[in-house]
Structure formats: C-alpha cells, structure tokens
Amino acid sequence: LAEQLGDARRAATYRAAGLALRDAIAVRLVDGERALASNLEELGTGSGYYDAAVVDAIAMGLFDPQGEIATATLAGLDAHLLTPASEVGWSRNDDQADHGGAEDLSPWGSVYDAVEWVVTDLRGAIAFRDGGDAARSDALLLWITAQTLANFGMTAETYDRDTGTYAFNTPMLGF
Numbered sequence: 001l002a003e004q005l006g007d008a009r010r011a012a013t014y015r016a017a018g019l020a021l022r023d024a025i026a027v028r029l030v031d032g033e034r035a036l037a038s039n040l041e042e043l044g045t046g047s048g049y050y051d052a053a054v055v056d057a058i059a060m061g062l063f064d065p066q067g068e069i070a071t072a073t074l075a076g077l078d079a080h081l082l083t084p085a086s087e088v089g090w091s092r093n094d095d096q097a098d099h100g101g102a103e104d105l106s107p108w109g110s111v112y113d114a115v116e117w118v119v120t121d122l123r124g125a126i127a128f129r130d131g132g133d134a135a136r137s138d139a140l141l142l143w144i145t146a147q148t149l150a151n152f153g154m155t156a157e158t159y160d161r162d163t164g165t166y167a168f169n170t171p172m173l174g175f
Contacts, residue, residue, distance in 0.1 A: 022062055026069060034068045035076035038093065050080040051093035052120035058127035065130035074127060085164030088139045089121040092158075115158040115167045118144055 003011035029037050037043035038051030055077065057063050058070045081090035096114040121140050129137035147164065148155045157172035159165065 025057070026063070030069060030072070031076070033072045033076065035072040036063075036069060048094055050076060051095075052077055052081055052090040052117060052124070053092070055120055055123045055127050058130070059123040061130075065127055066132055070127065070131055074124075074131065077124075083116040083159070083161040083164075085159060085162055086116060086121075086143050088136065088143055089116045089118075089159070090124065091115060091161050092117045092120060112158075112168065114161055116161050116164075117158050118156055118172065 002008075002014055025036070029040060029043065031037055031043060031049070036054040036057055037049035038054060039049060042049035054073060058065050058073060063069045063073075077090050080094055081092075083089055083091055091114050093113050096110055121144055125137045125140040128134075128140070144155070147159065147166075151166060151170070154171035156166040157169040158167045160167045
C-alpha cells in the first residue's frame with residue numbers, strides 16, 4: 001500500500017521487515033525435513049506441530065510453491081493430517097491426538113480440530129496447483145464440489161474425517 005501511495009521509504013521498510021520475517025520463519029519454524037511447523041513451542045518438543053493453517057504460507061506466496069519448504073510442508077500435512085474419508089484433504093491440526101486432552105503446549109485439541117476443514121482444503125488446492133500438482137489440486141476441488149452439490153449447493157465448514165459427512169456449521173458462507 002505504501003508503494004501504491006508513493007511512499008517509497010515506508011514501502012522499503014515494510015518490504016525489508018516482511019522479508020526478514022519470512023527468513024526467520026524459514027530458519028526457526030521448520031523441522032528437520034524443512035516442513036513448516038505451527039508453532040515454535042511444539043516444534044521444540046519434536047511432535048504435535050502439524051496444522052493445515054500453514055498451507056497459507058505457500059498459497060499466499062510467502063514460500064516458493066515448488067521449493068523445498070513447500071514440498072516438505074505438503075508432504076508433512078499428508079503424512080500427519082490426511083483424512084480417511086476424502087484421501088485428499090486434511091484435518092485442521094493434530095491437537096486432538098497429540099495430547100489426549102491434557103494441558104500442554106497446544107491445549108486446544110478437540111473433535112473440531114480433527115475434522116477436515118474446507119477452507120484449508122481450498123488453500124491446499126491453490127498450493128498444489130502453484131507447486132505443479134494440478135491432479136491433486138483438481139482432486140481437492142472435485143471432492144469439495146461433489147460434497148457441496150450433494151447437499152443442495154451448501155458449502156460446509158468441515159467434514160467428518162472418517163465419513164466425509166458435514167460436521168459443525170453448514171452453510172459456511174465466510175471464514
């Protein structure tokens with residue numbers, strides 16, 4: 001915005017800060033495979049740090065969608081969050097399974113975390129397409145479209161991870 005307003009000094013400052021933040025994430029928030037972690041605290045324990053929300057770092061262009069961080073992140077999400085019902089989409093995160101309801105570094109875990117989130121599937125479709133995997137992108141979009149059409153054109157917020165049926169809020173008109 002600063003650049004569009006002709007404020008070159010602020011534009012340069014904001015750009016430098018953004019690039020420094022991205023570089024810090026690439027150094028401090030990746031695991032040994034170079035997959036993005038949801039938070040530093042869980043990464044430090046070596047487990048429980050998978051969250052499909054990190055896909056936005058790829059879908060929004062923060063990291064090269066064909067680079068090692070994107071490739072490792074998508075592979076990690078598949079390895080830890082892929083849902084049995086769709087076989088292409090992800091549970092939101094691993095917080096329900098990583099701590100058994102106990103207070104830990106991410107105490108939010110519930111069934112809500114374990115269901116497949118449509119918005120992260122849609123963001124994943126962008127990341128896969130930008131990364132050169134049009135087939136996986138199409139599979140995600142076809143899955144969501146089929147579910148929506150089978151339910152009178154209503155897009156769900158989430159799907160049950162095991163059955164694929166709508167879970168929680170429907171229709172989901174915003175996020």
